[in-house]
Amino acid sequence: MKYGLDRSWQDLTHAHLQQVPRVWRDWLNYPYSLTERLQETLGRKIEVQVLHDGRQTVQAHEASLLQAQLQRARVREVYLSVAEDEPLVLARSILPTASSTGVNREILQLGSKPLGGVLFNKKNPPILQRQISYFKNLGWARRTVYSLRGHPILITEIFLPHLLARLSQVR
Numbered sequence: 448m449k450y451g452l453d454r455s456w457q458d459l460t461h462a463h464l465q466q467v468p469r470v471w472r473d474w475l476n477y478p479y480s481l482t483e484r485l486q487e488t489l490g491r492k493i494e495v496q497v498l499h500d501g502r503q504t505v506q507a508h509e510a511s512l513l514q515a516q517l518q519r520a521r522v523r524e525v526y527l528s529v530a531e532d533e534p535l536v537l538a539r540s541i542l543p544t545a546s547s548t549g550v551n552r553e554i555l556q557l558g559s560k561p562l563g564g565v566l567f568n569k570k571n572p573p574i575l576q577r578q579i580s581y582f583k584n585l586g587w588a589r590r591t592v593y594s595l596r597g598h599p600i601l602i603t604e605i606f607l608p609h610l611l612a613r614l615s616q617v618r
Contacts, residue, residue: 480567512592523538533607
């Protein structure tokens with residue numbers, strides 16, 4: 448994912464959230480499974496199209512959010528969409544090796560299943576940090592560092608323009 452995701456991030460605070468268009472505020476601040484919320488809101492099953500899933504170089508700003516001296520980690524990039532429609536969300540997950548072994552090894556068998564199914568399986572994982580940004584030609588984005596059984600996972604989600612069109616159809 449080469450979209451200049453290393454710039455313009457702001458910690459999610461009430462003041463920053465008030466600068467965001469109203470339609471996106473709840474989406475950017477939503478603390479639970481994004482896939483489940485999309486399914487509930489749109490009334491359709493969300494499909495996961497895996498773009499990349501493997502070891503890759505981690506960008507410095509991602510490693511610093513994870514508070515780790517990482518150079519490489521498992522990186523999973525996916526589109527979330529309804530059936531064969533245009534993608535609604537572009538997601539990039541950084542899964543350090545220590546975060547995907549032992550009790551967290553089930554995260555290695557995701558395939559085309561949503562990461563939220565593992566992350567939110569038993570209870571809601573603690574959010575260690577959340578930031579938001581706006582990327583011209585892409586849309587609003589959030590990135591969240593979750594703690595999965597004591598290990599950090601970074602998930603960046605970009606709400607693509609087609610999602611706004613879909614949301615306006617269900618209002």
